[in-house]
Amino acid sequence: MTRAGVRYSVVAMSRFVPRPRSWRGPPALAVQAALASGVLAVTVGGDSAVGAAAARTAEAADTAVQQAVDQAAGDRWDAAAPEHSVTGERRGIAAAGADALLAERLAPLLADLAGTATRLGVAVLDPVTGRSAVHGTGRFDTASIVKVDIVAALLLRAQDEGRELTDAELAEAAAAIRYSDNAATDELWRRLGGAPGLDAANERLGLSATTGGEGGHWGLTQTTAADQIALLRAVFQSPSPLHASSRELLQDLMGEVAAEQRWGVSAAGSGGPKGPLEIKNGWLPRTPTTLWDVNSIGRVTVAGHRYLVAVLSDGHLTWERGRAVVEEAARAAVAALRAAPEG
Secondary structure (H helix, E strand, O other): OEEOOEEOOHHHHHHHOOOOOOOOOOOOOHHHHHHHHOOOOOOOOOOOOOOHHHOOOOOOOOOOOOOOOOOOOOOOOOOOOHHHOOOOHHHHHHHHHHHHHHHHHHHHHHHHHOOOOOEEEEEEEOOOOOOEEEEOOOOEEOHHHHHHHHHHHHHHHHHHOOOOOOHHHHHHHHHHHHOOOHHHHHHHHHHHOHHHHHHHHHHHHOOOOOEOOHHHOHHHOEEOHHHHHHHHHHHHOOOOOOOHHHHHHHHHHHHOOOHHHOOOHHHHOOOHHHOOEEEEEEEEEOOOOOOEEEEEEEEEEEOOEEEEEEEEEEOEOOHHHHHHHHHHHHHHHHHHHHHOOOO
16 A cells, blocks of 8 residues: 555554454453452453453454545535535435434334433445435444544554654554554554544544543543544545545454454444454443443445444443444444435
8 A cells, every 4th residue: 555655565564463462352241240240340441351252253354445436525524625515405405314214214223222221323424425314413432443533543643744654553553453452552542642632633534523532541532423424434535634545554454353343333234244344343331330332333335335334322231232232223324324315
């Protein structure tokens, strides 16, 4: 991958990235017993320490990474790129119609969640037509989906300095996204300068409602589903503050996420976790409540057509329930946009 002398090779990079000791897969049912007994120590940096042996198993897929072509205008999230925005009554009506369809598709799930502590934020974008739909404007803990944002911010800084990532930075970025490695993310967060560094980068990336986690707790960064679509646009579309080589690196890493972590928005795509997919998930049991944050962002392909999808949620009694909710919401989001009339 090259741009103006900058080269990133994910194949070559792999020699720097053994599976890290601090990598953790999603929790098994045994975690719930630990939570109930109060013996599970929880960090607020990122994903809970649950042990790789408890991870779910799935086949890894070879993912073809291509750049999405942004030919259509229309994006409610990218005020920084007015040349790609659609204004006027027609856009407003189209967005409202898609939002209504999404609400309709989510209705059975929302009815099931009524009376629980669970909150849900969902957003989806067709990057070719510009059609989009959003449900929920609340802010959520990012948990480990913020790792994409952190690496994007680091790439922006390297671009500004006229350099490529160092071998150490590249290895940390790969570990953070491929394996959701928290120790690697701690180091990236330090390099970035913490929340102020992330917030400054997000102004350029088009995220307007996201604030970095305080006190080193990057996993408690606050965001919205719409802002996560803005981030995905910066990663997958052009023009973008990220150079082509930076976007390609992030796309490659999100396409090579460990098989155990390919759940989430993948449920909305053709082939599920084994299909064409770029993804990052986050999960975190909160110490005060023992309830789970479960989030998923990424790009999925349905019948040869790509969609950017973000599902944020919290207040789940178990990780398993959170995953099921996120996957059902992702399927509803893509189905709603596919059913929405073009306009």
